[in-house]
Amino acid sequence: MSFVLVQVIVGGLLLGAVYALFSSGLTLVWGMMNIVNFAHGDFVMLGMYVAYVVYTLLGAGPLIGAPLATLFLATLGVIVYFALIRDIMKGPMLAQILGTFGLALLLRYSVFWWFGANFLSLPQNIVGGTIAAFGLRIEAARLLAGAVALLVTLALHLLLTRTALGSKMLAVAEDATAAQLMGIRPDTMQAIAWAIAAGATGLAGALIATFFYIVPTVGETLAIVAFVTVSLGGFGSVPGALVAGLLIGVIESLSGYLIGAVYKDIVVYALFVSFLWFRPQGLMGKS
Amino acid sequence: MRLKNVLGLVSAAALTLAFTAGASAEDKVVKIGAILPMSGNAASAGIHAKAALEVALDIINNAHPELGNFPLAKNAGLAGLGGAKVEVVFADNQGSPATGQNQALRLITEEKVAALIGAYQSGITLTTSAIAEKYGIPFLTPESVAANLTERGFKWFFRTTPIATDFAKVYTDFLADMKAAGASTESIALVHDNTEYGTSVAGTLTTAFKEKGQNILDISYASNATDVQSQVLQLKEKKPDVVLMISYTSDAILFAKTMQAQDYKPAILLADDAGYSDPSFIKAVGKISQGAFNRSSWSVGPQGSATAVIADLYKKKSGDDMDDTAGREMQGFFVLVDAIDRAGSTEPAKIQAALRATDLKPEQLMMGYKGVKFDDKGQNILASGVIIQLQDGENYVAVWPKANAEKPPALPYKGW
Numbered sequence: 001m002s003f004v005l006v007q008v009i010v011g012g013l014l015l016g017a018v019y020a021l022f023s024s025g026l027t028l029v030w031g032m033m034n035i036v037n038f039a040h041g042d043f044v045m046l047g048m049y050v051a052y053v054v055y056t057l058l059g060a061g062p063l064i065g066a067p068l069a070t071l072f073l074a075t076l077g078v079i080v081y082f083a084l085i086r087d088i089m090k091g092p093m094l095a096q097i098l099g100t101f102g103l104a105l106l107l108r109y110s111v112f113w114w115f116g117a118n119f120l121s122l123p124q125n126i127v128g129g130t131i132a133a134f135g136l137r138i139e140a141a142r143l144l145a146g147a148v149a150l151l152v153t154l155a156l157h158l159l160l161t162r163t164a165l166g167s168k169m170l171a172v173a174e175d176a177t178a179a180q181l182m183g184i185r186p187d188t189m190q191a192i193a194w195a196i197a198a199g200a201t202g203l204a205g206a207l208i209a210t211f212f213y214i215v216p217t218v219g220e221t222l223a224i225v226a227f228v229t230v231s232l233g234g235f236g237s238v239p240g241a242l243v244a245g246l247l248i249g250v251i252e253s254l255s256g257y258l259i260g261a262v263y264k265d266i267v268v269y270a271l272f273v274s275f276l277w278f279r280p281q282g283l284m285g286k287s
Numbered sequence: 288m289r290l291k292n293v294l295g296l297v298s299a300a301a302l303t304l305a306f307t308a309g310a311s312a313e314d315k316v317v318k319i320g321a322i323l324p325m326s327g328n329a330a331s332a333g334i335h336a337k338a339a340l341e342v343a344l345d346i347i348n349n350a351h352p353e354l355g356n357f358p359l360a361k362n363a364g365l366a367g368l369g370g371a372k373v374e375v376v377f378a379d380n381q382g383s384p385a386t387g388q389n390q391a392l393r394l395i396t397e398e399k400v401a402a403l404i405g406a407y408q409s410g411i412t413l414t415t416s417a418i419a420e421k422y423g424i425p426f427l428t429p430e431s432v433a434a435n436l437t438e439r440g441f442k443w444f445f446r447t448t449p450i451a452t453d454f455a456k457v458y459t460d461f462l463a464d465m466k467a468a469g470a471s472t473e474s475i476a477l478v479h480d481n482t483e484y485g486t487s488v489a490g491t492l493t494t495a496f497k498e499k500g501q502n503i504l505d506i507s508y509a510s511n512a513t514d515v516q517s518q519v520l521q522l523k524e525k526k527p528d529v530v531l532m533i534s535y536t537s538d539a540i541l542f543a544k545t546m547q548a549q550d551y552k553p554a555i556l557l558a559d560d561a562g563y564s565d566p567s568f569i570k571a572v573g574k575i576s577q578g579a580f581n582r583s584s585w586s587v588g589p590q591g592s593a594t595a596v597i598a599d600l601y602k603k604k605s606g607d608d609m610d611d612t613a614g615r616e617m618q619g620f621f622v623l624v625d626a627i628d629r630a631g632s633t634e635p636a637k638i639q640a641a642l643r644a645t646d647l648k649p650e651q652l653m654m655g656y657k658g659v660k661f662d663d664k665g666q667n668i669l670a671s672g673v674i675i676q677l678q679d680g681e682n683y684v685a686v687w688p689k690a691n692a693e694k695p696p697a698l699p700y701k702g703w
Contacts, residue, residue, distance in 0.1 A: 004523070007549075008520060109326070112326065117333070118566075118567035119536055119537065119540055119567040119568065119570075119571050120571060121540065121544075121571035124544065124547060124575055130547075130548050132550075137548065142548075212544075213537060213544075215328070215537065216330075217326070217328050221328070252514065253514070253517050256516075261506065261507060261508035262507045262509055264509075265509055
């Protein structure tokens with residue numbers, strides 16, 4: 001019993017780290033520009049397909065797939081910023097929502113058209129199978145994703161708090177006009193923020209592809225978790241997303257095991273809603 | 288002046304009449320609406336089903352003498368309607384019961400289809416067929432298996448596929464044979480999602496197994512799960528003799544991956560069609576699901592047989608091998624079109640009467656049913672199937688009952 005419970009908790013932590021990994025990009029854009037990116041789940045999906053294409057063309061695993069997915073999505077992030085976001089930011093809230101939602105559908109059905117609706121998968125042992133220790137079984141692919149989640153969170157946190165670039169980005173987030181008066185170009189900063197956010201999301205996708213199925217609609221399945229993680233962690237807080245991701249992962253796993261899998265979403269969302277009741281800004285968000 | 292106008296109108300009307308009359312005699316088209324998941328999480332199944340219907344259309348609308356006496360193949364078009372061609376209007380249900388319902392309404396009122404076919408997911412067939420019933424349009428489901436679909440007293444609803452109660456018998460008989468061969472089958476875990484399909488099939492099977500005195504472990508989960516580790520750990524801890532999977536493709540793949548990660552192998556893994564029949568399931572995780580049993584009514588048959596020719600046409604169309612779901616889809620369509628052909632009309636009531644009078648023999652079918660004959664609930668009472676096994680992780684082979692078996696069943700479940 002206790003062994004299984006430990007396995008459930010460890011599995012939950014690894015799952016939560018993955019949630020945190022694919023939420024960090026969303027929280028960055030949300031916090032910096034006050035834009036809800038509904039195409040976020042589809043960015044993850046694109047990252048997964050990049051990893052798949054790298055595997056089929058070069059036979060290479062995430063060592064090559066993940067950097068390429070990061071690069072590809074970062075480029076896409078910049079393009080999306082200049083082609084779409086910069087303009088709809090000036091528009092009403094509804095335009096922002098529908099703009100990114102339209103982007104989501106465009107990406108999803110482009111992939112659908114090109115790759116078809118079939119479920120794809122990378123080979124099971126592409127990252128090195130399963131590690132068995134102390135009676136626990138841990139997938140190497142999930143462990144890698146979890147480790148990268150911690151690193152990405154740390155790197156983003158340091159970037160925002162310890163570097164000049166980070167200060168400039170935060171200055172633009174605080175007050176774009178004032179920042180401009182200080183000689184910071186909001187456009188450049190926001191484009192960089194989109195590049196980083198989309199790049200981190202692509203990285204997440206490439207790593208998730210090593211243990212999840214790949215299908216054009218996979219973004220739908222993942223996006224809702226990302227939104228919950230970000231709002232629980234606090235909008236714009238990168239460490240908050242990590243803590244929230246881990247929390248949701250463990251609660252999901254435990255309630256799925258102890259109460260039953262059909263009820264796990266009820267447990268998670270009931271806790272989520274009641275938490276926001278008391279602390280609407282989330283765990284680490286600014287009030 | 289006024290008389291001239293009137294004359295003009297009258298002659299124009301006469302001309303129009305003459306033209307339409309001429310057109311309808313020459314190229315009459317029978318429109319059938321197909322509601323399938325072309326996007327959303329079941330799109331893989333829907334797109335394969337669409338390919339199956341397109342192959343069926345080719346067989347019906349063009350002469351295919353190589354298919355021998357297979358119904359509707361020999362001549363081009365429908366003999367009963369003066370060589371009329373059949374056209375299918377495809378509609379995407381997007382995996383949503385509400386969208387399916389809207390599509391049904393659109394197909395009936397705007398496209399004026401003579402009949403409807405679909406809608407893959409039982410939950411969507413439930414809502415779409417209610418619209419057909421309201422408008423008095425025949426609705427045939429070739430693949431939705433939830434038992435309650437034919438328990439609603441509908442007059443326009445028909446189903447060709449074997450359903451949960453048929454398969455409950457197949458499963459209990461099969462497991463009894465496995466027990467006789469030395470396998471333990473005392474406890475059975477039913478792993479199912481919370482959709483109409485998952486809950487209704489699990490319900491029917493629970494009753495059937497309990498009657499045989501077997502222990503049931505019910506493990507349900509929300510469809511399109513992001514993680515199924517806790518369910519696999521539950522199985523690992525409770526150690527049921529048999530694990531019966533009632534899952535759509537996405538969840539089936541996730542279960543296969545997680546079972547390998549947690550090094551969990553039941554002695555017998557038996558799947559209830561759906562995800563396990565999807566060709567993309569086999570490509571994605573077939574190699575780590577070796578030895579999985581599944582139910583099916585499809586078998587390719589010897590070279591040159593009608594089924595082998597159809598399998599060939601399908602492979603050319605879709606790029607994938609024919610599977611049970613695509614096969615049942617195609618079979619249902621043939622049954623529907625055969626009824627329209629016999630009705631000799633596109634009038635809904637006449638099609639309904641012809642469907643009621645359907646009496647197809649096994650040799651007139653491409654699927655391994657004992658025939659097609661509907662009871663007054665609209666259920667095909669001659670539907671049946673066999674057990675197949677994914678022995679090499681690439682292709683299913685028929686293993687039970689003995690009369691249909693290409694190979695003996697291999698135990699225990701091998702996995703990877």
